[in-house]
Amino acid sequence: MPIGKYRGITLQRELVNVIERYINSHPEMGYKSLADFATDAIREKCEQLKILTPMPEQPVLEHFNISEHGVRILDRTLANRTSRGRIIDVYFRPDNAWCEHCQSTDCRHVEFALNIPKVRKIIIKKGWEISKKIKET
Ligand SMILES: [Zn+2]
Structure with missing residues (x-):
């Protein structure tokens, strides 16, 4: 992967453990890793807050x-x-x-x-x- 494309974040061990247990016991959810889950969760929050919603493009x-x-x-x-x-x-x-x-x-x-x-x-x-x-x- 290209350098600089990813950045790490630090989460509370307790929270991570709970999530990991959930991921492992719910393979049907399709999360392959903690990062997978975190990305999905963050994206959902961003959608809710409309952080990722692009500005409507104006016609040229x-x-x-x-x-x-x-x-x-x-x-x-x-x-x-x-x-x-x-x-x-x-x-x-x-x-x-x-x-x-x-x-x-x-x-x-x-x-x-x-x-x-x-x-x-x-x-x-x-x-x-x-x-x-x-x-x-
Ligand atoms: Zn012209």
Whole structure:
């Protein structure tokens, strides 16, 4: 095992003895060792206290302010020390969508924008060429 992956803890002998007796007399519990039992017990406590529960992950791209002119997208991959993300405008034009950040009509922001159901509706309603670019899902 790699050095540093494990750390030992010291427990009261009396407590350890009781647990060991329990483990030995209850093989059906599946504990192979005291460490096995302790890990399980600690994990259960951590779950109860929500210590191990990861923070809910926020989506990398999020949209807001949808209009027929365009959509604003928050890109969390472009976060820096002063902000949690960068706001990017994608503009709709009859034949394409334009990302002001990438200066492109074909970047992940455009793709993301064109996959927002509300945006699809706007574009399809307008009968714009770019509706053909929308990927069917
Ligand atoms: Zn872009």
